[in-house]
Amino acid sequence: MANSENGFFDGFGGKYVAEVLRRTLDELEVSFKDAMQDESFLKELETIQRDYIGRETPLLFAETATKILGGAQIYIKLEGLANTGAHKINNAIGQCLLAKRMGKKRIIAETGAGQHGVATAAACAKLGLDCTVYMGEVDVRRQQPNVAAMELYGAKVHAVTSGSRTLKDAVNEAMRDWAANPDTTHYVLGSALGPAPFPDMVREFQSVIGKEVKRQAEERKLDVEALIACCGGGSNSIGFFAPFIDQASPRLIAVEAGGIGPGVGENASRMTGNASRDGIMHGYKSRFLLDEDGQALPTRSISAGLDYCGIGPQLASLGKKGRIEFTSARDEEALNALKFFAKNEGVLFAMESAHAGAEAIRLAPTLPKNKAIIINMSGRGDKDVFITSPVFRHDAWLEFLHAEIERLESDKDIHDAKIMN
Ligand SMILES: *Cc1c(COP(=O)(O)O)cnc(C)c1O
Numbered sequence: 457m458a459n460s461e462n463g464f465f466d467g468f469g470g471k472y473v474a475e476v477l478r479r480t481l482d483e484l485e486v487s488f489k490d491a492m493q494d495e496s497f498l499k500e501l502e503t504i505q506r507d508y509i510g511r512e513t514p515l516l517f518a519e520t521a522t523k524i525l526g527g528a529q530i531y532i533k534l535e536g537l538a539n540t541g542a543h544k545i546n547n548a549i550g551q552c553l554l555a556k557r558m559g560k561k562r563i564i565a566e567t568g569a570g571q572h573g574v575a576t577a578a579a580c581a582k583l584g585l586d587c588t589v590y591m592g593e594v595d596v597r598r599q600q601p602n603v604a605a606m607e608l609y610g611a612k613v614h615a616v617t618s619g620s621r622t623l624k625d626a627v628n629e630a631m632r633d634w635a636a637n638p639d640t641t642h643y644v645l646g647s648a649l650g651p652a653p654f655p656d657m658v659r660e661f662q663s664v665i666g667k668e669v670k671r672q673a674e675e676r677k678l679d680v681e682a683l684i685a686c687c688g689g690g691s692n693s694i695g696f697f698a699p700f701i702d703q704a705s706p707r708l709i710a711v712e713a714g715g716i717g718p719g720v721g722e723n724a725s726r727m728t729g730n731a732s733r734d735g736i737m738h739g740y741k742s743r744f745l746l747d748e749d750g751q752a753l754p755t756r757s758i759s760a761g762l763d764y765c766g767i768g769p770q771l772a773s774l775g776k777k778g779r780i781e782f783t784s785a786r787d788e789e790a791l792n793a794l795k796f797f798a799k800n801e802g803v804l805f806a807m808e809s810a811h812a813g814a815e816a817i818r819l820a821p822t823l824p825k826n827k828a829i830i831i832n833m834s835g836r837g838d839k840d841v842f843i844t845s846p847v848f849r850h851d852a853w854l855e856f857l858h859a860e861i862e863r864l865e866s867d868k869d870i871h872d873a874k875i876m877n
Contacts, residue, residue, distance in 0.1 A: 470741050790813070
C-alpha cells in the first residue's frame with residue numbers, strides 16, 4: 457500500500473533526528489516489518505480489534521442527507537463508534553502490541569488536545585503497559601476532561617513547562633525521554649508523521665479503516681466517486697485512503713482546517729494555505745506552516761485535532777502528485793455540517809470529522825445520483841460538548857457551568873465520596 461522508499465515519499469519524510477535515536481528507529485523498523493509478516497501477531501491484532509476496539513465499524517447510508525442534498529449517495533464510515541470514540545485507538549493498540557512483542561514495558565506518548573493521550577492510555581491499560589503522556593502545561597489546563605480520562609486509565613500525565621507549553625514542546629520532551637530510555641521504552645507517536653518508520657507504521661495500523669470500507673462498498677456494489685476525510689497530521693485520512701492509493705479512482709479528498717479565514721494564523725491549511733512551505737521539523741521533511749526563519753507559525757481551528765502546523769510526509773507527497781486533492785472547511789462550515797448530520801442522520805460528528813462532512817455537503821449536489829461518496833467520521837462529537845455548547849447555546853451553558861461550580865463548592869456529599877475513594 458504505497459510504502460515509503462527507505463523512509464522517503466518523493467523527497468518528503470526521512471529520519472531527521474539526533475544521532476542517539478538512529479539505532480532505536482532502525483530497530484523499530486525491523487521489528488515492525490517482522491511483526492507484519494508474523495501470522496500470530498496479525499491474529500492477535502485482529503482479535504483485539506474485534507473484541508476491544510469493536511471492529512468492524514459500520515458503513516451507514518445517510519439516506520435523509522442524500523435526499524435533502526439531491527445528488528450522490530452519501531455514506532458515513534462510523535469510525536467514531538470505535539472504543540474510546542475515535543480512530544486513534546487503531547494506531548495506539550497496534551503500536552502497543554508491537555512494543556510488547558519487542559519486550560518493552562514502558563510506553564510514552566505526546567498529546568495536544570488529549571485525544572491521542574486518551575487512546576494510548578486506554579491501550580496501555582488493556583495491554584498491561586506502563587504509560588506516561590507528555591502534554592504541554594497550557595493544554596493540561598485547557599483539556600481537563602481528557603486528562604481525567606488518562607488518569608482513570610492509569611497513565612501518568614506529565615505537564616511540559618518548556619517553550620510555548622503546547623503540543624510541539626510535548627513532542628520534544630517525549631523525544632528526549634525516548635533518547636534517554638531506548639531499551640525499556642517505546643514512543644507511540646500519534647499521527648502519520650514524525651521520523652521513519654512512523655509514517656508507514658501508522659498508515660498500516662490505520663489502514664484497517666480503508667480495508668473495511670473497500671469490502672463494505674464492494675458488498676453493496678457502490679459506484680464510489682470520492683472518499684472524504686479530515687486531515688490534521690493525516691492518520692485517519694491515510695488509513696482510509698490506503699487501499700485505494702495505487703488505483704486511479706475513487707477521488708481521495710482531504711479536508712484541512714480553514715479556521716476563520718485565509719490569513720496567517722487564522723487556519724491550519726498546510727497544503728491549501730498561503731503560508732505553506734517545505735521544512736524539517738520533529739524529525740521529518742514535509743509541508744509546514746512556517747515563517748521565513750523556519751519557525752512554526754501559530755495555527756487556528758475550532759477543532760482541537762486539526763491544528764498541528766505540519767502534515768504527514770506521504771500526504772504531502774500524494775498532494776503534490778495530485779492523487780490526493782486538498783481542500784479546506786472553515787469553522788462555521790464544520791459547525792453547520794455537525795448540525796446537519798446530527799439532525800438528519802442522528803449521528804454526532806467530532807468537530808474534526810465535521811470538516812469532512814462540510815466537504816460532502818458541498819460535493820454531493822454536484823454529482824449524479826448513481827454515484828456514492830463516503831465520509832470518514834473519524835470520531836464522535838461527545839468530546840466536543842465544551843466547544844459546541846458555547847456556540848449553539850451560549851447563555852444556558854454559562855448558567856450550567858456557574859451552577860456546577862456552586863455545586864462543587866457547596867456539596868458535602870461529593871467531598872465524602874472523594875474521601876471514600
Ligand atoms: C486527532 C483527530 C483527528 C486528526 O488527526 P489525523 O491524524 O489527521 O487523523 C481527526 N479526527 C479526530 C476525531 C481526532 O481525534
